[in-house]
Amino acid sequence: MKEKIKKIFEIIGEKISFSIIMIIFFIILFIFSSIIDFIFDSDFYLEKSLDGFGYNILFNEKDKYIEERDIIELMCSDKSYDVTVIFNKPVYKHIKSWQFKYKNPEYEDDKTGVASEYNYDIKAMLEVTSYDYSFAYKNAVKVTNKYIEENENASKEEIEKYFANRLEYEWKYIKKNNIKKSIYIYRMEGHNRSYGGGTVDCVTFLPYQNNNEDLANAVFGGLVEEMDRTKLPEGVDLEETMELMGIE
Numbered sequence: 452m453k454e455k456i457k458k459i460f461e462i463i464g465e466k467i468s469f470s471i472i473m474i475i476f477f478i479i480l481f482i483f484s485s486i487i488d489f490i491f492d493s494d495f496y497l498e499k500s501l502d503g504f505g506y507n508i509l510f511n512e513k514d515k516y517i518e519e520r521d522i523i524e525l526m527c528s529d530k531s532y533d534v535t536v537i538f539n540k541p542v543y544k545h546i547k548s549w550q551f552k553y554k555n556p557e558y559e560d561d562k563t564g565v566a567s568e569y570n571y572d573i574k575a576m577l578e579v580t581s582y583d584y585s586f587a588y589k590n591a592v593k594v595t596n597k598y599i600e601e602n603e604n605a606s607k608e609e610i611e612k613y614f615a616n617r618l619e620y621e622w623k624y625i626k627k628n629n630i631k632k633s634i635y636i637y638r639m640e641g642h643n644r645s646y647g648g649g650t651v652d653c654v655t656f657l658p659y660q661n662n663n664e665d666l667a668n669a670v671f672g673g674l675v676e677e678m679d680r681t682k683l684p685e686g687v688d689l690e691e692t693m694e695l696m697g698i699e
């Protein structure tokens with residue numbers, strides 16, 4: 452009888468010990484998760500969040516910003532677009548955040564246009580740094596236009612080949628001299644659930660934003676805006692130039 456009672460207590464003791472161990476394990480896991488969330492503060496998560504949007508532009512939206520992608524491929528003709536961008540990945544840095552007030556259109560007076568209520572949120576300023584592809588492109592266009600003026604009888608193929616070679620030259624120059632461009636991006640702070648069960652900061656569109664065009668310009672090193680301002684040399688067709696240079 453005593454032996455049976457002893458065994459029962461041993462079994463109970465083992466179960467209690469196991470339960471205590473499991474409780475301690477989950478407590479340690481919770482503390483560890485909280486520490487991780489504390490270490491990786493809002494700067495990290497805001498930068499990581501914007502990085503995610505930038506990655507999507509660079510690699511998942513290949514039907515957009517086609518000319519910009521072609522220009523970069525012509526600059527780096529010895530590498531594929533993906534390899535080029537991976538090794539020259541933009542850097543994201545959270546600069547500052549502050550509270551801002553904006554008019555809530557749901558409470559706008561139709562007669563006076565004056566809002567009777569405002570929303571308050573947190574606005575974040577982030578810096579995106581990439582190689583200055585816009586500088587390389589602008590210089591290549593300028594030099595090619597001069598070549599066209601000085602060589603009036605140059606064929607279309609000669610002009611396109613000259614332009615492509617000049618793009619490659621300008622890229623090598625900015626890479627060698629580490630010429631980069633920093634562009635500020637403004638977003639609103641939001642919150643996502645973390646692995647530890649809490650929330651972490653992320654970025655979302657500001658009330659007046661509905662696209663990532665500013666971010667696209669930043670991750671392409673200012674190339675989006677520069678190509679709007681500075682047109683391709685006369686007669687240059689990017690698709691034909693790509694084929695001429697053997698780039699698929």
